Amino acid sequence: MSLIIRNLSDQLVDLVRDRILSGAVSSDHAIRQDALAAELGVSKIPLREALARLEEEGLVRSQANRGFFVRPLSAEEAREVYELRIKLEPEATALAALRATEADHAHAIETLETLDHVTDEHGDGVGAFNRAFHRALFRPCGQPITVSILERLQVLSERYVRVHLEPLGRDERANEEHHQLLEAWLARDAGKITTLVDAHIRKTLDDLRQQLVDD
Amino acid sequence: MSLIIRNLSDQLVDLVRDRILSGAVSSDHAIRQDALAAELGVSKIPLREALARLEEEGLVRSQANRGFFVRPLSAEEAREVYELRIKLEPEATALAALRATEADHAHAIETLETLDHVTDEHGDGVGAFNRAFHRALFRPCGQPITVSILERLQVLSERYVRVHLEPLGRDERANEEHHQLLEAWLARDAGKITTLVDAHIRKTLDDLRQQLVDD
DNA sequence: GTATCATATACCGTATACGATCTGAAGCTT
């Protein structure tokens, strides 16, 4: 059992990312570093390191001497993010299925179960568990850079789901697809996985498109 | 003329990245923050922010309370990086050609000219100018996330070129290909661009493969 | 009343300072 030691800035990345994804941070004003640091009970130094990382992730943008701003949502970015996922995620997920160990299988099953529970309870943070499920499916692909890119794209895409789709209760259809996908993934059916993941992302993008034109 | 203001950490990202790409930093020992900061005439704070960014780029890795390590090279990573570029760069470059303005054209031409000069003089940092040329070709695609991913992949791939190919003086053939590519790009010939970029990256990967098995 | 300038305030960015953790060597125990 190896315990995981994380320094403050590492933990703040997750914390601040969740805040941004939850929509709690306005994109109009710069993030007040002193205030946020004080609220979280830390100093600015680790917070700024976390924000620098989040800028590389594409969630915030910095302007010199003006601070960090949450990047605004846009229809173009939504399209770009989903098209990138379509290009990379189906193949990575299929490859991961071929390389997955028993432990990976167990983890994927478990992740989907918790996602189901959270969805039933309409609990907050469904998006995070949705991400965790998809991540569990492509992570074992053994290609670290691809994984990191996909993780980043998932974070970016989640913002759009939360804003435009989550309020509509679109969860049920997605859950259906999740179970089919997991079945194919456990069976290591690469062809089917590719098709299903592609369709899954594409449908979400279509839903988003409809919502986005309604602005 | 709008002047560009960059804070220290921003500038340090480029500076430290170049150091790593030049191979001047060992991957065996952690980067000594106090020493490097003192050498560069700054404090650790902006240096650590830069290192945090470089970790997101994939150039370094941090271990809590042990510091930042340059990520070691590996044949698998090389393959992964080049395969990702093949998946994304041809299409992005073609799209950029369609959207390129006159200013973009001028910039691309100028970039290739300087690359030619530097190559003739066998000056140091050919890799950086090579990157700049390819960047000039895909940047106008108007897809910021794709651009940032490709820039990152270029940085990662440059390490392998510098270590394995640059010593061999492989530059001439690449230059030939660059000129053909620029011609097609200026003519907005999307099909040809896709083919050429794909072939260009693929050939480099092939060269790399041959070198990597010779280890 | 509008525009321009001066001043004050708030905030960002970085240097300095300090506590926490790791590493290696010496000493002790078995």
Added chain:
DNA sequence: AAGCTTCAGATCGTATACGGTATATGATAC
């Protein structure tokens, strides 16, 4: 002799402090 413990030096990570820049407020000229 091998292994465990202790301690010191070095290095990382973070809090505090401060200078510099941007923004807001009020004053002055027109």
